[in-house]
Amino acid sequence: MNSFTVLGPVLLMSFSQVKANQNNVTSEYDDYSTSFDYGDSISPCDKGGNRNFRAWFLPTVYSMICFLALLGNFLVILTYLYFKRLKTMTDIFLLNLAVADLLFALSLPFWAASVMIKWPLGEVPCKSMHAIYKISFFSGMFLLTCISVDRYYSITKAVSAHRCRSSAIHYGRVSSLITWIMAVIFSLPEIIYSGVSVNNTCLAYTKGHEDLRVSMLVSQMVLGFVLPALVMGFCYSCIIKTLVQARNFEKNKALKVIFAVVTVFVVSQLPYNIVMGLTTQSITACDYDSHLLYAMDVSRGIAFLRCCVNPFLYAFIGVKFRNDLLKLMKDLGCISQRHVIYSCGKRKSSAGFETETTTSFSP
Numbered sequence: 243m244n245s246f247t248v249l250g251p252v253l254l255m256s257f258s259q260v261k262a263n264q265n266n267v268t269s270e271y272d273d274y275s276t277s278f279d280y281g282d283s284i285s286p287c288d289k290g291g292n293r294n295f296r297a298w299f300l301p302t303v304y305s306m307i308c309f310l311a312l313l314g315n316f317l318v319i320l321t322y323l324y325f326k327r328l329k330t331m332t333d334i335f336l337l338n339l340a341v342a343d344l345l346f347a348l349s350l351p352f353w354a355a356s357v358m359i360k361w362p363l364g365e366v367p368c369k370s371m372h373a374i375y376k377i378s379f380f381s382g383m384f385l386l387t388c389i390s391v392d393r394y395y396s397i398t399k400a401v402s403a404h405r406c407r408s409s410a411i412h413y414g415r416v417s418s419l420i421t422w423i424m425a426v427i428f429s430l431p432e433i434i435y436s437g438v439s440v441n442n443t444c445l446a447y448t449k450g451h452e453d454l455r456v457s458m459l460v461s462q463m464v465l466g467f468v469l470p471a472l473v474m475g476f477c478y479s480c481i482i483k484t485l486v487q488a489r490n491f492e493k494n495k496a497l498k499v500i501f502a503v504v505t506v507f508v509v510s511q512l513p514y515n516i517v518m519g520l521t522t523q524s525i526t527a528c529d530y531d532s533h534l535l536y537a538m539d540v541s542r543g544i545a546f547l548r549c550c551v552n553p554f555l556y557a558f559i560g561v562k563f564r565n566d567l568l569k570l571m572k573d574l575g576c577i578s579q580r581h582v583i584y585s586c587g588k589r590k591s592s593a594g595f596e597t598e599t600t601t602s603f604s605p
Contacts, residue, residue, distance in 0.1 A: 262507065287528040292535045302501035303543040304350040309548055314553035315340040316531050317567060321557075324573075330407075331392050334414030335507045336557050338421070339385040343549035346378035354408045361444040365437055365567055368444040368556060373437040380425035382467060382549065386507070389556065394477035426463060431458050447523055456522050467515045469508070478504055506548070515544035 318340040323329065328334055354373045359369055392414075406413070431454060436446045447455040478500050485496055514565050517537045 257283045278538060285402075287531065289532065289535070292532060295536065296539060298542070299539055300354040304354040304546070307543075307546050308347045308350045309551035311343055314550055315344040315347070317570075318553050318557045319344065319568050321563065321570050322572055325510060327563075327566060328411060331410040331417070332389060332396075332416035334411060334418055335385050335389045338418045339382060339552060339556065340388070341597075342378045342382040342385060345374050346382060346546075346549045349375040349378065356444040360442040361438050362442075363444075364594075368438050369433055369436050371444065372446050373433045376429035376432050377422075377425045380428050380462075381422050383470050384421040384424060385418070386552075390474040390477040392482055398480050429460070438509045459522055461519060463515050463518055467511050471511075474504065474507065499559060506551055507557060510545050510548050510551075514541040517541045559603055 319337065322333065322337045322340075328337065341344070349371055352367075353375060356368070356371065432446050435454065439445050449457075482497060482500060485500075517534070520534060521538065558567070
């Protein structure tokens with residue numbers, strides 16, 4: 243958790259400076275919205291309400307998300323590495339997803355500070371922040387898609403999946419590498435064109451690249467939401483059909499998990515992408531733009547919650563992973579041996595038995 247301690251001064255700096263800069267700072271409506279410059283605009287629109295809202299909303303929400311994501315994903319990574327638990331393709335994907343979400347969370351304090359105060363760190367840190375943010379975003383969404391595809395084959399094509407079990411780790415590593423490469427490629431335009439504006443604001447796209455910004459915004463909606471949603475919808479609908487026909491004691495629990503995964507994905511990502519779509523329109527009405535600013539900040543905060551929810555949906559819900567986590571906590575001196583024996587014994591008695599594939603029905 244030392245990473246969060248290091249990031250503390252960044253958040254404190256944003257709180258202390260935002261009021262002093264509130265009347266003169268150029269608060270660009272960032273890479274996911276219309277390029278509205280509060281300071282230089284000749285429009286009579288008063289954006290003071292939006293600035294006041296951002297002054298408390300962004301630090302509060304981003305700090306909470308950052309802390310929970312650092313805690314949850316750090317435990318996932320530590321458990322996998324401590325027990326050397328990379329035995330299946332899903333394990334590979336979950337470890338990479340935790341890394342992506344961890345990087346995503348680390349960028350949030352800097353992101354909040356860049357929106358509210360003048361950027362003091364220069365060109366290279368600005369580009370680095372946007373690079374980490376965008377690469378982790380794309381890789382996270384692609385890995386969620388890979389997990390759904392892996393679950394589809396492991397459940398609906400169980401015989402074929404079992405035959406390929408010996409090479410699953412190799413396929414998982416190759417797929418994860420391809421996922422990260424694709425994330426870097428799709429993030430290149432933002433990495434190249436991000437920078438510090440004349441008003442000392444760190445922007446994803448500096449002025450003069452509005453057409454490129456809109457194009458990349460649409461691409462992000464397609465690659466980061468529509469495509470994963472279609473793939474996940476197909477995979478999980480087939481999984482549900484297979485589970486309904488199966489006579490298995492884990493069926494009801496697995497169905498609940500699937501519905502939870504789909505619900506969280508839709509609730510967190512759909513409003514955000516709808517608002518992003520609205521920002522591509524060239525509407526300059528004062529009230530409309532103000533409401534769009536509020537909607538973008540709120541929907542983005544909800545969407546970013548995924549990086550701290552993923553560990554609970556995809557890792558902690560598995561029986562074997564929870565047992566490993568308890569053993570890790572015991573080895574670190576956080577809990578007693580009696581608590582581990584009681585918890586693991588209670589789960590075994592309720593589940594009936596535990597095998598290597600106990601969590602194969604958990605998305």
